[in-house]
Amino acid sequence: MLAVHPVQEAFRYLPVLVGVLFIGGRGQGHLWSLIGLGLAVAGGLLRWFTTTYQITPTHVRVRRGLLRRQELSVPRDRVRSVDLTAHPMQRLLGLNRVVIGTGRADRGQEGVTLDALARAEAAALRGELLRRSPAVADVGTGAGIEGGGPIPATDAFAITTLVPSWIRFGPFTLSGIATIGVVAGSLANLFNESRVAPREFGLLRAVADQLASVPAGVAVAEVAVATAVVVALLSAIAYVLAFWNFRLTRQNGTLHVARGLLTTRSTTIELRRLRGAEISEPLLLRMVGGARCLAITTGLRVGLGAEHGGSILLPPAPLPEARRVAGEVLGDSGPVTAALTRHGRRARRRRHVRAFAFAALVTGFFVLMWWLFGWPAWQWQASCALFGIGALLAEDRYRNLGHALVAGRLVFRGGGLVRRRHMLASEGVIGWTVRRSFFQRRAGLVTLTATSAAGHQHYSTVDIPVSEAIALADAATPGLLTAFLRRPPS
Amino acid sequence: MTAGEILDLRPPANLVSGRAVLYWAARAALGWLIVLAAELLWLFVGDGGRPLGVVLLATTVAALAHLIVMPQWRYRVHRWEATPEAVYTQSGWFNQERRIAPVSRIQTVDTKRGPLERAFSLANLTVTTASARGPVHIHGLDLGTAQRLAAELAARTQASAGDAT
Numbered sequence: 001m002l003a004v005h006p007v008q009e010a011f012r013y014l015p016v017l018v019g020v021l022f023i024g025g026r027g028q029g030h031l032w033s034l035i036g037l038g039l040a041v042a043g044g045l046l047r048w049f050t051t052t053y054q055i056t057p058t059h060v061r062v063r064r065g066l067l068r069r070q071e072l073s074v075p076r077d078r079v080r081s082v083d084l085t086a087h088p089m090q091r092l093l094g095l096n097r098v099v100i101g102t103g104r105a106d107r108g109q110e111g112v113t114l115d116a117l118a119r120a121e122a123a124a125l126r127g128e129l130l131r132r133s134p135a136v137a138d139v140g141t142g143a144g145i146e147g148g149g150p151i152p153a154t155d156a157f158a159i160t161t162l163v164p165s166w167i168r169f170g171p172f173t174l175s176g177i178a179t180i181g182v183v184a185g186s187l188a189n190l191f192n193e194s195r196v197a198p199r200e201f202g203l204l205r206a207v208a209d210q211l212a213s214v215p216a217g218v219a220v221a222e223v224a225v226a227t228a229v230v231v232a233l234l235s236a237i238a239y240v241l242a243f244w245n246f247r248l249t250r251q252n253g254t255l256h257v258a259r260g261l262l263t264t265r266s267t268t269i270e271l272r273r274l275r276g277a278e279i280s281e282p283l284l285l286r287m288v289g290g291a292r293c294l295a296i297t298t299g300l301r302v303g304l305g306a307e308h309g310g311s312i313l314l315p316p317a318p319l320p321e322a323r324r325v326a327g328e329v330l331g332d333s334g335p336v337t338a339a340l341t342r343h344g345r346r347a348r349r350r351r352h353v354r355a356f357a358f359a360a361l362v363t364g365f366f367v368l369m370w371w372l373f374g375w376p377a378w379q380w381q382a383s384c385a386l387f388g389i390g391a392l393l394a395e396d397r398y399r400n401l402g403h404a405l406v407a408g409r410l411v412f413r414g415g416g417l418v419r420r421r422h423m424l425a426s427e428g429v430i431g432w433t434v435r436r437s438f439f440q441r442r443a444g445l446v447t448l449t450a451t452s453a454a455g456h457q458h459y460s461t462v463d464i465p466v467s468e469a470i471a472l473a474d475a476a477t478p479g480l481l482t483a484f485l486r487r488p489p490s
Numbered sequence: 491m492t493a494g495e496i497l498d499l500r501p502p503a504n505l506v507s508g509r510a511v512l513y514w515a516a517r518a519a520l521g522w523l524i525v526l527a528a529e530l531l532w533l534f535v536g537d538g539g540r541p542l543g544v545v546l547l548a549t550t551v552a553a554l555a556h557l558i559v560m561p562q563w564r565y566r567v568h569r570w571e572a573t574p575e576a577v578y579t580q581s582g583w584f585n586q587e588r589r590i591a592p593v594s595r596i597q598t599v600d601t602k603r604g605p606l607e608r609a610f611s612l613a614n615l616t617v618t619t620a621s622a623r624g625p626v627h628i629h630g631l632d633l634g635t636a637q638r639l640a641a642e643l644a645a646r647t648q649a650s651a652g653d654a655t
Contacts, residue, residue: 298620430591430592430595430619430620430621430624431589431590431591431592431595431619431621431624431626432589432590433587433588433589433590433624434499434587434588434589435585435586435587435588436585436586436587437584437585438584438585441586444496449623451591451619451621451623451624452621453619453620453621456623457621457622457623457624458621458623458624466496466497466498467496467497467498470497470498470499471497474497477592479575480575480576480590480592481499481590483573483575483576484499484500484502484571484576484578484590485497485498485499485500486497486498486499486500
């Protein structure tokens with residue numbers, strides 16, 4: 001057990017070591033690399049020796065550092081989530097990394113992280129941390145475990161598991177674009193390091209010669225099709241890597257998400273920390289009837305991209321499945337399926353005016369440049385297409401806009417390129433912001449924002465008519481706005 | 491609500507300190523002075539010629555308009571109110587914003603004074619909640635008012651229980 005952490009460190013630098021021994025070859029380069037490796041291993045060893053943790057009845061304590069001693073202490077009732085991850089090397093060595101989410105909103109703080117705990121130890125730690133102390137249990141949702149016995153594994157309820165046919169949604173997530181960037185970057189680096197010109201490779205030369213021999217239009221089309229195919233393929237692979245064995249279960253007042261093909265990740269969220277759910281449909285995914293479901297909860301970092309940190313409840317899957325999962329998680333399908341109130345004619349006009357203004361600005365700029373400086377005419381001719389595209393997007397954005405208050409949950413829907421439906425419990429609302437731009441004031445519309453300690457910290461709906469906005473806010477948080485309402489003389 | 495009635499929030503009850511007008515003007519003037527100084531330097535050192543003179547004139551006119559209109563407009567918009575249940579503010583000028591934070595969800599109350607604000611004996615009050623996006627700012631308060639309000643809010647916050655999320 002003691003040796004495991006440095007071993008992991010050495011494995012991590014294995015590619016470097018291989019590179020040094022087999023590629024470099026000349027000069028003193030590989031002596032220095034070996035010294036670097038030695039230092040890395042020594043550093044890992046030191047980190048291992050100096051990190052200790054302790055779970056007391058009231059606190060979680062982590063102590064680390066040799067020269068700069070650091071001690072972290074978190075009250076146990078502030079533990080919101082426990083996240084276990086294991087990348088392939090850690091799996092090989094039977095290890096897990098444990099991240100304890102404590103609900104601090106400042107993103108720079110990583111929470112409490114314990115790298116490289118033995119798998120059994122990590123699981124025991126999670127059980128221990130999420131077993132509520134009696135003092136906390138009676139504040140919770142009621143079904144808490146009194147006395148803190150071990151969690152019985154009998155009443156786990158599987159909400160959903162990955163169906164292999166969902167992988168068809170993978171290509172529409174475009175997560176492959178990032179992979180292409182990484183691969184292209186490391187290839188360029190490799191060519192650079194090894195001082196081999198790309199033209200010396202037969203395959204690349206053949207491709208380059210073929211592209212040079214056909215007309216430019218055909219070459220562009222070829223490259224575009226090839227890129228699309230590669231992106232689709234890589235996105236599908238990324239989907240499988242991230243979400244294979246995806247499983248969402250509910251057990252003892254917690255939600256449990258496990259997933260991953262090579263790097264496994266399992267996240268546990270306390271239901272009493274859950275403030276709502278989000279169904280998000282990026283445009284491409286929406287066109288093929290897919291959607292994701294995310295948790296809105298305090299204490300989980302909110303990431304970007306396909307993985308969304310720990311908050312994902314359902315990977316891209318058919319929309320009905322996303323709705324079902326959201327309903328299960330919220331304990332009520334009302335907010336998920338309820339029809340929403342549209343924002344009306346003026347909101348629609350604003351969407352269209354904004355799209356039109358943008359297209360006019362761009363086209364106007366190109367016309368001016370063409371007229372004054374003789375820029376090519378095809379630029380402003382092409383940008384005329386923005387008017388059509390803009391009108392379509394504006395209409396779509398308007399149709400997506402909507403709000404409702406269903407069974408104590410605030411429902412906002414909006415967005416075009418990514419349509420999102422947020423369902424936020426009204427007790428999770430900890431403040432309101434009513435924003436009016438100059439043009440919104442003239443149209444009698446406002447942007448209503450509910451601030452929250454969970455998820456993205458704020459959830460907004462744009463261009464909602466003012467009296468509907470205030471009525472909605474007043475109904476969601478009864479009493480809070482009463483003193484500030486203007487009652488028109490009756 | 492009967493037909494034809496518009497339900498809306500009324501503006502908060504209290505205006506900020508009258509000295510805030512001067513403060514906003516001074517702050518904006520400092521910004522404009524930097525731009526003007528750069529342009530003058532260019533005019534004398536470099537060889538800007540007539541176009542630069544026109545730019546200089548345009549800048550001066552824009553600066554004057556901004557200095558005359560913005561502080562007054564802002565002063566009329568900036569308002570605040572604190573009740574036992576909530577803090578309510580209105581801010582902005584071109585774009586306006588009203589924020590409401592329940593007292594039971596308040597986490598910290600700070601007063602802050604920059605050098606320029608100290609010259610006008612003004613203070614900013616910031617009320618934060620557990621949401622990273624929820625802070626309520628009251629700019630340009632009279633120093634005494636700000637301190638009294640901060641103490642009052644801190645006392646009320648202590649009375650409410652829970653971790654305010």
